[in-house]
Amino acid sequence: MKKQIALALAAAMSVGMLAGCGGGAASSTAGAASEAASTGSSGGSGSLTISWWGGDSRHAAYQEAIKAFTEETGVTVEPSYGAWSGWEEAKSTALAAGQGEDVMQVNWNWLYQYSGEGQSFADLNEFADIIDLSQFPQSALDACTVAGELQAIPVAMTGRTFYWNMNTYKAAGIETAPASYEDLIAAGKAFQEKLGDEYYPLCVGPYDRMIMMTFWLESNYGKAWVENKTCNYTVEEITEGMNFIKSLEDNHVIPTMENYYGAGFDSIDKSTQWIDGQYAGIFEWDSSANKYNDALADNSGFTVGEEIKWGDKANGGFAKVSMGLAITETCKDKESAAKLINFLLNEEKGASIMGTECGMVSSAAGQAAAEAAGKVKPLVKQANDIVMGFVDFQLDPDYESSKLKGSDGIYTDAFDGFSYGDYTAEEAAEILLDGVNGVLASA
Amino acid sequence: MSAPAKSQPVTRTPFKRWCDENTGLFFLIPWIIGFLVFKAYPFASSLFYSFTDMNFFKGIHQYGIMNYISIFTDRKTTTALMITFKYAFITVPLKLVFALFIAYILNFKIKFVNLFRTVYYIPSILGGSVAIAVLWRALFKDTGIINTLLGFFGIQGPNWLADRNWALFVICLLRVWQFGSAMVLFLAALKGVPADLYEAATIDGASKTKQFFSITVPMITPVIFYNLVTQIAQAFQEFNGPYIITQGGPRNATTLVALLVYNYAFQSNEMGMACALAWVMFVIVMILTIIAFTSQKHWVYYSD
Numbered sequence: 001m002k003k004q005i006a007l008a009l010a011a012a013m014s015v016g017m018l019a020g021c022g023g024g025a026a027s028s029t030a031g032a033a034s035e036a037a038s039t040g041s042s043g044g045s046g047s048l049t050i051s052w053w054g055g056d057s058r059h060a061a062y063q064e065a066i067k068a069f070t071e072e073t074g075v076t077v078e079p080s081y082g083a084w085s086g087w088e089e090a091k092s093t094a095l096a097a098g099q100g101e102d103v104m105q106v107n108w109n110w111l112y113q114y115s116g117e118g119q120s121f122a123d124l125n126e127f128a129d130i131i132d133l134s135q136f137p138q139s140a141l142d143a144c145t146v147a148g149e150l151q152a153i154p155v156a157m158t159g160r161t162f163y164w165n166m167n168t169y170k171a172a173g174i175e176t177a178p179a180s181y182e183d184l185i186a187a188g189k190a191f192q193e194k195l196g197d198e199y200y201p202l203c204v205g206p207y208d209r210m211i212m213m214t215f216w217l218e219s220n221y222g223k224a225w226v227e228n229k230t231c232n233y234t235v236e237e238i239t240e241g242m243n244f245i246k247s248l249e250d251n252h253v254i255p256t257m258e259n260y261y262g263a264g265f266d267s268i269d270k271s272t273q274w275i276d277g278q279y280a281g282i283f284e285w286d287s288s289a290n291k292y293n294d295a296l297a298d299n300s301g302f303t304v305g306e307e308i309k310w311g312d313k314a315n316g317g318f319a320k321v322s323m324g325l326a327i328t329e330t331c332k333d334k335e336s337a338a339k340l341i342n343f344l345l346n347e348e349k350g351a352s353i354m355g356t357e358c359g360m361v362s363s364a365a366g367q368a369a370a371e372a373a374g375k376v377k378p379l380v381k382q383a384n385d386i387v388m389g390f391v392d393f394q395l396d397p398d399y400e401s402s403k404l405k406g407s408d409g410i411y412t413d414a415f416d417g418f419s420y421g422d423y424t425a426e427e428a429a430e431i432l433l434d435g436v437n438g439v440l441a442s443a
Numbered sequence: 444m445s446a447p448a449k450s451q452p453v454t455r456t457p458f459k460r461w462c463d464e465n466t467g468l469f470f471l472i473p474w475i476i477g478f479l480v481f482k483a484y485p486f487a488s489s490l491f492y493s494f495t496d497m498n499f500f501k502g503i504h505q506y507g508i509m510n511y512i513s514i515f516t517d518r519k520t521t522t523a524l525m526i527t528f529k530y531a532f533i534t535v536p537l538k539l540v541f542a543l544f545i546a547y548i549l550n551f552k553i554k555f556v557n558l559f560r561t562v563y564y565i566p567s568i569l570g571g572s573v574a575i576a577v578l579w580r581a582l583f584k585d586t587g588i589i590n591t592l593l594g595f596f597g598i599q600g601p602n603w604l605a606d607r608n609w610a611l612f613v614i615c616l617l618r619v620w621q622f623g624s625a626m627v628l629f630l631a632a633l634k635g636v637p638a639d640l641y642e643a644a645t646i647d648g649a650s651k652t653k654q655f656f657s658i659t660v661p662m663i664t665p666v667i668f669y670n671l672v673t674q675i676a677q678a679f680q681e682f683n684g685p686y687i688i689t690q691g692g693p694r695n696a697t698t699l700v701a702l703l704v705y706n707y708a709f710q711s712n713e714m715g716m717a718c719a720l721a722w723v724m725f726v727i728v729m730i731l732t733i734i735a736f737t738s739q740k741h742w743v744y745y746s747d
Binding site for chain 1: 499501585587603606689691692693694695706711
């Protein structure tokens, strides 16, 4: 008898456990269905999930905007958000497992890297009756069209420019922000002589070096870094670019990579060197202006710098889609997801809350709403105007492939190896070119 | 008077008999399901994927041993393997010696001994956490507390996090600092050494050092052996320290195999390569464990 009771209990436990595996989904579906019924959402679940990366102010803006969306539509939106560090790894794994959020803030290259055949994100052309695509520049929409499908709505266009801490420059006896290579070299000498070895006019990490070298090459040779899946540069030309970076190190314009890593910071804006003014310049995305301004202990000298024209063949440099909003293929209620995207980017209420938290918005209606609400941050607009008025090349999406810009990627290997003295300029250029060609070939 | 009724023979159906004999299996079902789904299947599938060029988003296009060839010919992986061996051979002995040394001291009857035991054990609880790794970076950055302290003595500290040799030392130090769990096991073992052995040795005139090496160490060799095997396995799987403190840098000087597996799997989505590298790591740990087990008959003393 005892055995039979034990057997029954064990069987009940097993059944309970198995039921537990599937029961959650069933009950949540039922819950969602009743919610949908109560909200009147046609054919949808009445609830969505959304994910984004960013800083505190972006988190706050998104949360306020999705609250307003819920109030307006009755569709609940569950957010998940965090800092950029480790975000791509987590989200790419989620996408691969079919566990991506319904609406995802995506980096531009994700469309090519994780949905090259349209397998991860929905074609938003199918929701053109919900999302007003006419508000976006066609070139930006084209950039987000992969495998013939519009896989994301471009939130903003972005590019790199310089930000200077003029308080430190003035302490070094320099009154105007650098506008040329010669100015930078002179600043390096002045910083070292008047302020000491730990003061630098500019600080750039390995990926920043790659972008800066690309600007330099494009300006000096008048051709894009990559066109039609082919790198336009030879080893000899890239070697010159490498030597340009080395000249900045040698003239105390930028810290060596050994000094950079020795400082032990996560990102430059969180370093005491930037906060206290020892690093007096950075080369960053236009959307980051406020982040770097706010980080300074004394930001009275923070200045958005003009782009530097390194050569005479072209301005050089590139703009790219900074990020997009995409709907995953696994989303059960794509119509509501499309409404959410339109709300955040095009509609007056949503766009005025979002402002320029994700950069200068691409949507004409969104930008007008943000301006009317006084939510356009002047520094971001200033930086964006400078970048967009200067750069003359588009970026190839594979430029940001994780195989190239990852922590153990090709860019890090080439620029760190060169700075540490492991490679000559030619060797570093060869490694870089081989790596880029490898990624382009496998794309 | 009627005769007492004869009891009826118990007849059981084959199914009922099978159920009676295998009741235990039903209790094990939850565990078996968990084992099959979360252990056996990933284990077997990772072996399969290690012979493919599996990519999360591109699928499988090639089968063969190309990943294993790459592992033993590619500079990045061979360097990671060498650094991992170096890391294990530095940290495992240092941690064991340090843990035994502290346990030996804490085995004496001293004031506040329980407080000291707790304090020394705390790093083992906190050691693997992100917060400690961040603290470690703050301690060892070029303007950090360590170099500031060295500066008081007129010593110019090295660039700990950016110098290839010192960066690995910083990562090793974090692991050695987490000696608490090994220490607790040693402490328990030390308490189990019979006091009469020490009394006899003292009567015979043996010094404390002689007693330690001739009585204490042989008596606790089973625990030394256990700690050795577990510490080797843990050292080869170290991930948190290099990931958070140095991200494998500078110049891959702290890229241990576990970090490289992560990079292959989640940064560049080369799941086939990640699986192959994980299997190589598994085989290495298994070989070292077999060596340890084979050698124990020569140096491990089981009193019973």
